[in-house]
Amino acid sequence: MSPFRSGSPEGCTGARRTTEKMTRNPFSPINVGIDAVSIFVPHHYFSIEELAQIRNVNAEKFTVGLGCSKMAILGPTEDPVTMAAGAGRSLLDRSGIDPREIGMLVVGTESAVDESKPIAVYVHEMLGLSPRCRVMDLKNACYAGTAALRAAMAWAATPAAAGRKALVITTDVAYYDLASPGEPTQGAAAVALLVTQNPQLLIIDSQTEAIYTHEVMDFWRPTYRNSALVDGHFSLECYLESLRACYNMHKEMTGLSLADFRHVLFHTPFPKMAYKAHHRLFELEGGALALGMTEEDSFRWKVMPTLRAARELGNVYASSLFAALISLLEDGSLQVGQQIALFSYGSGSSSEFFTGRIGPAIASWNRNTGFSEQLTRRRRISYEEYLFYRAAYEQRNRDGYFVEDQPTEETPFLFLGIKKHKRQYAFLNPGRMEASASAAAAATEDAEQN
Numbered sequence: 001m002s003p004f005r006s007g008s009p010e011g012c013t014g015a016r017r018t019t020e021k022m023t024r025n026p027f028s029p030i031n032v033g034i035d036a037v038s039i040f041v042p043h044h045y046f047s048i049e050e051l052a053q054i055r056n057v058n059a060e061k062f063t064v065g066l067g068c069s070k071m072a073i074l075g076p077t078e079d080p081v082t083m084a085a086g087a088g089r090s091l092l093d094r095s096g097i098d099p100r101e102i103g104m105l106v107v108g109t110e111s112a113v114d115e116s117k118p119i120a121v122y123v124h125e126m127l128g129l130s131p132r133c134r135v136m137d138l139k140n141a142c143y144a145g146t147a148a149l150r151a152a153m154a155w156a157a158t159p160a161a162a163g164r165k166a167l168v169i170t171t172d173v174a175y176y177d178l179a180s181p182g183e184p185t186q187g188a189a190a191v192a193l194l195v196t197q198n199p200q201l202l203i204i205d206s207q208t209e210a211i212y213t214h215e216v217m218d219f220w221r222p223t224y225r226n227s228a229l230v231d232g233h234f235s236l237e238c239y240l241e242s243l244r245a246c247y248n249m250h251k252e253m254t255g256l257s258l259a260d261f262r263h264v265l266f267h268t269p270f271p272k273m274a275y276k277a278h279h280r281l282f283e284l285e286g287g288a289l290a291l292g293m294t295e296e297d298s299f300r301w302k303v304m305p306t307l308r309a310a311r312e313l314g315n316v317y318a319s320s321l322f323a324a325l326i327s328l329l330e331d332g333s334l335q336v337g338q339q340i341a342l343f344s345y346g347s348g349s350s351s352e353f354f355t356g357r358i359g360p361a362i363a364s365w366n367r368n369t370g371f372s373e374q375l376t377r378r379r380r381i382s383y384e385e386y387l388f389y390r391a392a393y394e395q396r397n398r399d400g401y402f403v404e405d406q407p408t409e410e411t412p413f414l415f416l417g418i419k420k421h422k423r424q425y426a427f428l429n430p431g432r433m434e435a436s437a438s439a440a441a442a443a444t445e446d447a448e449q450n
């Protein structure tokens with residue numbers, strides 16, 4: 001039996017649906033999508049208002065002009081691997097999944113810690129997943145998360161999955177030069193998605209491909225740099241042009257338009273970008289008269305509830321779109337069968353517009369993702385600490401940096417540094433209060449003793 005409520009997908013204007021929309025079932029033949037989600041929020045944040053004061057900028061430029069409020073900052077023992085493991089562990093624990101049920105782990109990231117070794121292999125060990133598990137990292141700027149989701153969905157729909165589930169983890173640190181225009185949009189977080197057949201949270205249309213790829217130099221990070229380079233205003237144009245192309249393609253293929261979607265989730269490098277994106281769609285649809293509601297109401301209704309993570313965390317790159325989903329779940333108003341649209345943009349550039357329907361387990365997810373609790377546990381840091389933590393982050397690619405620390409239940413995954421060119425981690429084994437070192441760390445210890 002279909003998990004959807006019968007009848008038309010809910011468009012908030014009650015727009016009339018075309019015959020094509022009525023007969024087409026984009027979700028057949030196999031329902032695939034997101035069964036569970038979780039987020040990892042770093043333990044520290046820096047205030048955007050304080051940053052504006054230090055940079056001698058009118059605070060409203062950052063808080064109103066960009067819509068930012070706080071930026072999540074990694075501590076000295078956090079890195080993209082520990083964030084990814086934190087999100088993955090929380091997902092497995094909260095949904096009661098046995099790690100042996102995971103047959104594929106895909107990490108979407110643009111914050112690689114090694115030119116060769118994937119983050120996914122470290123995370124595989126830290127989560128105690130089965131050796132019979134396909135793992136990989138995918139890189140494609142912020143689009144990497146959607147690319148990972150699509151790869152996992154394709155696998156989950158095959159007989160090879162044999163009832164097993166895929167784990168998609170997005171993990172990124174948005175890091176720009178001090179005092180650069182990108183600085184107030186920095187952030188960090190990881191999101192984990194459980195991807196399965198007959199998903200209980202979000203059934204994703206796997207039959208429509210509204211994709212737009214176009215080579216541009218709008219944002220990039222050369223291998224010799226920790227901080228990204230960006231042609232800021234050009235990147236906004238590239239984003240909006242990709243949105244136009246994907247949206248029109250999707251509309252041509254499905255007949256669905258803005259009025260049909262209860263919510264639209266955008267890749268959100270800063271909250272004002274989602275406002276600009278919604279404005280572009282509103283214009284494409286012919287404005288208020290055609291849509292039967294004002295632009296302000298449409299934005300407030302469809303987009304505002306998706307923006308909490310972008311305000312609280314900053315840009316979280318590949319995680320951004322899924323952090324918008326978590327914001328929406330925390331808003332608590334979703335209902336079974338509602339249709340939502342998602343727009344993923346990765347600089348460089350690749351983008352995709354796709355849709356999903358809210359699944360039957362939504363009642364247990366509304367206001368229950370763990371996101372709000374993690375936000376309240378964070379500590380605000382001073383500007384001096386901000387500079388110190390940046391310096392620690394810069395060490396992630398340098399040999400010799402090392403801190404002594406022990407994992408605890410509060411911080412079960414620690415990045416200790418780099419010894420003999422090997423990254424060193426300490427972590428608690430799944431289900432046990434007993435610390436382990438990563439295989440690489442253990443090998444370094446052995447070599448030192450011999």
Ligand code: HMG
Pocket residue numbers: 058060061062064065066110141142143181182183185218219230231232233235236239267268269270272273315317345346347348
């Ligand atoms: P900027 O040039 O310093 O800012 O940096 P601005 O002068 O454009 O001002 C920003 C807004 O504040 C403007 O609003 C001003 O009017 C307003 P808008 O006209 O755009 O609506 N403003 C004020 N508002 C209220 N009170 C005031 C005031 N003063 C000015 N007193 C920029 C802005 C976005 C360029 C910069 O932050 C940047 O370079 N960010 C990084 C790049 C980025 O986020 N690009 C987004 C699209 S690309 C993307 O999303 C991909 C990405 O996530 C990477 C990936 O894919 O991996 C970045």
